[in-house]
Amino acid sequence: MGGDVGLENKKYERRVNSTKGKKEVSFEERLLKEKAMRKVSKDDVIFVSVSNICSMFWCQRQMIFKLKNGELQAYKSYLLNKESHGNLTIKEINNLLEKEKKRLKSKGLCQPMDIEMMGTLILTGEDKLDRGCFREMFSKENYPTLDCSFKWKRYEILASPDGITDQFCYEFKSVSNQRLIHYIKPIAISQANLYSYLFQRQAIRVQLYLEDLHKVLTFEEKTNPSTAAGVLITMDRLLKGELAPSPPKDWKCRICRFDCEMKK
Numbered sequence: 469m470g471g472d473v474g475l476e477n478k479k480y481e482r483r484v485n486s487t488k489g490k491k492e493v494s495f496e497e498r499l500l501k502e503k504a505m506r507k508v509s510k511d512d513v514i515f516v517s518v519s520n521i522c523s524m525f526w527c528q529r530q531m532i533f534k535l536k537n538g539e540l541q542a543y544k545s546y547l548l549n550k551e552s553h554g555n556l557t558i559k560e561i562n563n564l565l566e567k568e569k570k571r572l573k574s575k576g577l578c579q580p581m582d583i584e585m586m587g588t589l590i591l592t593g594e595d596k597l598d599r600g601c602f603r604e605m606f607s608k609e610n611y612p613t614l615d616c617s618f619k620w621k622r623y624e625i626l627a628s629p630d631g632i633t634d635q636f637c638y639e640f641k642s643v644s645n646q647r648l649i650h651y652i653k654p655i656a657i658s659q660a661n662l663y664s665y666l667f668q669r670q671a672i673r674v675q676l677y678l679e680d681l682h683k684v685l686t687f688e689e690k691t692n693p694s695t696a697a698g699v700l701i702t703m704d705r706l707l708k709g710e711l712a713p714s715p716p717k718d719w720k721c722r723i724c725r726f727d728c729e730m731k732k
């Protein structure tokens with residue numbers, strides 16, 4: 469499920485790597501074979517995650533780095549999804565989500581926490597967790613979710629929303645400083661929009677947790693399918709080199725961790 473992708477991937481890797489008596493095939497080799505089978509060049513990136521795609525709203529060049537560096541991870545998630553539930557129709561996705569909703573309800577986890585109530589618990593609790601982190605943890609609303617892969621053109625798009633209801637896909641992000649809202653909001657909105665487009669939901673719900681103010685901002689809007697399709701087309705053209713990446717604000721390059729020629 470959404471938040472446990474890394475953990476599930478690790479378990480999956482351990483299981484695959486511990487297969488006794490068989491010649492061990494690394495995930496790198498499997499990825500190359502898969503690309504050959506699909507008749508794409510080994511340098512073409514075809515396993516991509518929604519979160520990395522939407523980093524284009526921070527910097528298009530950075531999106532290319534992230535998609536390249538993150539492809540192996542995306543491929544592992546793709547294999548894991550394939551093994552756990554295969555290609556699902558929307559009806560099958562909805563049935564699985566309904567089951568997950570019942571499971572969460574039985575544990576009393578399906579309702580959003582009351583932020584004021586959590587504030588009281590945080591202040592009176594003896595937990596050693598950082599207060600901001602604790603608040604963030606309980607500010608995020610609980611909805612059922614599912615990791616799925618969707619085929620689009622030659623790509624396998626890995627979607628792992630923070631929540632999925634009958635009406636919307638939910639995305640939650642922490643923002644360290646309120647001045648960054650202007651930059652983080654478009655990323656979060658486009659991510660939720662792409663999820664809702666893929667999971668065929670009519671709306672999106674986005675929450676930004678402002679760490680400096682301990683405040684949650686909520687945004688809801690209708691899904692915009694043409695914007696979502698436009699994001700995928702832009703990704704495709706950027707990856708194929710048909711479109712030159714737009715330069716970001718200078719300050720973004722100064723704090724960027726990628727080894728990029730744009731860094732002065």
Ligand code: SF4
Pocket residue numbers: 527528529530533715716720721722724725726728729730731
């Ligand atoms: S250095 Fe600048 S242009 Fe290059 S990836 Fe980083 S933010 Fe983008």
